[in-house]
Amino acid sequence: MTRYYLPVLLLLPLQAVSQxxxxxxxxxxxxxxxxxxxxxxxxxxxxxxxxxxxTVESKSWQRGTDESYTEFTAPARExxxxxxxxxxxxxxxxxxxxxxxxxSGHLLRQSVMGSDLSYEDMMDDPHLPNMYTAxxxxxxxxxxxxxxxxxxxxxxxDIAYDHRTVWVDKERFVLLKEDLYARSGKLLKTVxxxxxxxxxxxxLGKSVLYKDVLKEGEGxxxxxxxxxxxxxxxxYLLSKASLRR
Amino acid sequence: xxxxxxxxxxxxxxxxxxxxxTVFAGVLLTVLLQAWMHGVMSSVIQSTAHYLxxxxxxxxxxxxxxxxxxxxxxxLLGIDTLIAGLRRDYPDLLWTPRTRFGGLLDVPDAQRETRxxxxxTGIAADLLSPASPEGRYLDVGRAIVRGRMLRARGEIVIGDxxxxxxxxxxxxxxxxxxxxxxxxxxxxxxxxxxxxRFGIVAMDKGTVIADISDIQQxxxxxxGSGEILGLFADDIYHEERATAVTAAFNxxxxxxxARAAExxxxxxxxxxxxxxxxxxxxxxxxxYSVVLIxxxxxxMSIVLWNAGLTGSLRRYGEFGVxxxxxxxxxxxxxxxxxxxxxxxxxxxxxxxxxGLGLAYYTQRHGLDIxxxxxxxxxxxxxxxxAEVTPVTYAIGFLPGLLATLLGSAISGLxxxxxQTSELFKELGT
Numbered sequence: 001m002t003r004y005y006l007p008v009l010l011l012l013p014l015q016a017v018s019q020x021x022x023x024x025x026x027x028x029x030x031x032x033x034x035x036x037x038x039x040x041x042x043x044x045x046x047x048x049x050x051x052x053x054x055t056v057e058s059k060s061w062q063r064g065t066d067e068s069y070t071e072f073t074a075p076a077r078e079x080x081x082x083x084x085x086x087x088x089x090x091x092x093x094x095x096x097x098x099x100x101x102x103x104s105g106h107l108l109r110q111s112v113m114g115s116d117l118s119y120e121d122m123m124d125d126p127h128l129p130n131m132y133t134a135x136x137x138x139x140x141x142x143x144x145x146x147x148x149x150x151x152x153x154x155x156x157x158d159i160a161y162d163h164r165t166v167w168v169d170k171e172r173f174v175l176l177k178e179d180l181y182a183r184s185g186k187l188l189k190t191v192x193x194x195x196x197x198x199x200x201x202x203x204l205g206k207s208v209l210y211k212d213v214l215k216e217g218e219g220x221x222x223x224x225x226x227x228x229x230x231x232x233x234x235x236y237l238l239s240k241a242s243l244r245r
Numbered sequence: 246x247x248x249x250x251x252x253x254x255x256x257x258x259x260x261x262x263x264x265x266x267t268v269f270a271g272v273l274l275t276v277l278l279q280a281w282m283h284g285v286m287s288s289v290i291q292s293t294a295h296y297l298x299x300x301x302x303x304x305x306x307x308x309x310x311x312x313x314x315x316x317x318x319x320x321l322l323g324i325d326t327l328i329a330g331l332r333r334d335y336p337d338l339l340w341t342p343r344t345r346f347g348g349l350l351d352v353p354d355a356q357r358e359t360r361x362x363x364x365x366t367g368i369a370a371d372l373l374s375p376a377s378p379e380g381r382y383l384d385v386g387r388a389i390v391r392g393r394m395l396r397a398r399g400e401i402v403i404g405d406x407x408x409x410x411x412x413x414x415x416x417x418x419x420x421x422x423x424x425x426x427x428x429x430x431x432x433x434x435x436x437x438x439x440x441x442r443f444g445i446v447a448m449d450k451g452t453v454i455a456d457i458s459d460i461q462q463x464x465x466x467x468x469g470s471g472e473i474l475g476l477f478a479d480d481i482y483h484e485e486r487a488t489a490v491t492a493a494f495n496x497x498x499x500x501x502x503a504r505a506a507e508x509x510x511x512x513x514x515x516x517x518x519x520x521x522x523x524x525x526x527x528x529x530x531x532x533y534s535v536v537l538i539x540x541x542x543x544x545m546s547i548v549l550w551n552a553g554l555t556g557s558l559r560r561y562g563e564f565g566v567x568x569x570x571x572x573x574x575x576x577x578x579x580x581x582x583x584x585x586x587x588x589x590x591x592x593x594x595x596x597x598x599x600g601l602g603l604a605y606y607t608q609r610h611g612l613d614i615x616x617x618x619x620x621x622x623x624x625x626x627x628x629x630x631a632e633v634t635p636v637t638y639a640i641g642f643l644p645g646l647l648a649t650l651l652g653s654a655i656s657g658l659x660x661x662x663x664q665t666s667e668l669f670k671e672l673g674t
Contacts, residue, residue: 077465092430097433111429
């Protein structure tokens with residue numbers, strides 16, 4: 001009897017090793033690394049359009065994943081434009097018209113300030129474990145960092161990207177690269193984290209290149225110039241009243 | 246001789262009435278259809294030129310490739326210099342900048358929140374410069390239903406149906422939500438100066454019209470426009486001249502700098518035929534005009550041939566007697582042809598006169614086809630009109646005459662088959 005079971009017993013530890021870590025566990029660790037209770041970010045978007053390169057500067061206040069307030073500070077044409085996200089609602093305030101417009105329906109697919117990011121990207125729940133199930137596909141090296149390559153499949157049908165392939169730094173649990181796909185399997189966007197930074201005990205993307213594959217141009221570089229986390233954000237800043245302030 | 250033949254025709258109605266009626270009907274239909282087809286074709290071309298493409302259109306090369314999507318991110322920049330050059334080099338055309346745009350028209354409530362929204366397509370044109378020809382082309386003043394034409398910056402006119410749908414009117418403030426040429430969302434407030442009805446389904450569904458300077462600012466398009474339209478001063482599309490101007494402009498750019506001329510933002514000119522998508526339509530209409538004339542001539546010839554054969558049978562005895570008393574066959578045949586010319590002339594004159602009368606009537610009053618054009622995307626007016634041209638006067642006349650002559654010529658050949666030696670025998674029976 002032992003004669004038959006011994007080879008099987010010997011193989012069991014090998015099988016455990018080859019299975020590696022669970023994809024969902026890795027995704028949860030990514031989530032723990034990336035998300036703070038509150039975050040204030042001063043950023044620049046350098047938009048390499050088909051015709052010219054423009055830089056848009058902004059400051060954002062984020063509380064959890066459902067509330068955020070962004071004020072654009074440059075260039076002059078966009079200065080004073082504000083965006084407010086509350087749960088699944090998004091408003092934009094335009095100072096030149098003194099109008100607050102709710103962004104919904106097909107407007108969500110429009111580009112934010114002409115960048116490679118859409119309003120829909122801003123509305124997606126950034127907690128990947130809430131939206132996707134993950135499976136480890138392989139291992140790879142990105143910018144000298146060893147990564148898990150995870151295939152993410154959507155849990156719900158109504159999210160912007162039906163599946164994603166993400167490259168997760170094995171030690172820092174920060175995403176270094178993403179390919180975002182439509183349900184049809186068509187590649188829609190790529191995200192390339194070119195530089196990471198340490199903020200408190202977290203690793204965050206400092207310079208990220210977003211590329212809408214369906215759009216002409218060289219993509220949008222997003223620079224997080226100044227990030228502070230876990231700082232108090234007053235309630236009034238995350239209310240609609242703040243838009244016309 | 247002519248008088249003698251005329252008397253014969255008038256006294257023997259069976260020889261003249263049916264053939265004249267046949268020619269009359271055929272000529273009338275040809276005249277009316279030609280005027281109608283030409284009128285519809287002219288309306289479509291003129292509306293397309295005025296509202297969409299001009300007689301020639303300058304855009305960037307990339308814009309031309311994607312013109313259906315109105316890609317304002319590929320708009321022309323530095324248009325002041327470009328237009329000045331076009332006016333200098335091609336003074337027989339009037340040059341004017343245009344930008345077509347899309348977006349949402351948002352109507353605020355008392356709290357400045359959205360009360361109503363509707364998708365719109367817009368035309369931005371030079372409507373405020375005193376020397377601009379746009380007043381004539383867009384003819385907004387004539388189309389005003391309520392309010393007035395825009396007189397100052399910050400004003401727009403909108404489709405009357407759209408205004409009713411959004412429950413707004415002259416004096417109300419609306420916000421145009423669109424995209425700048427760099428892809429940012431743009432919000433711009435406008436005061437509704439008036440509401441318009443163009444009588445073109447494709448325009449009346451949701452059109453807004455604004456001054457180009459406002460849209461340049463709104464879409465972040467300083468000294469830019471999506472298109473520059475060129476229209477001939479007499480407002481008629483001269484295809485050969487348009488093709489020549491286009492070839493000269495595009496060739497000139499290539500000669501100056503071949504590489505730059507191939508760049509995606511290099512200006513490129515196209516004619517109405519190539520830029521409007523009407524090429525097939527124009528060819529089809531021209532083809533069917535010819536087909537119509539050919540069918541008419543052939544069909545009428547066959548009918549008149551048949552009528553001639555019947556007449557010949559009836560006049561079998563008459564021809565026999567005439568040959569028996571020594572009249573030459575060629576003379577009998579000749580008189581038959583002369584009679585047919587008279588019949589043809591009478592029928593054609595009558596048909597042309599009545600056809601022209603009806604054509605002038607439809608040219609003046611038109612025919613409202615709006616109810617069957619609900620889903621139309623072509624620039625065709627709701628009321629289409631015939632158009633009488635010099636060709637209309639001649640188009641039925643010659644085929645009418647020719648068909649009668651041809652019918653008689655074929656049926657009359659039987660005269661030559663009669664044997665003089667058999668005539669008395671035939672007449673005796």
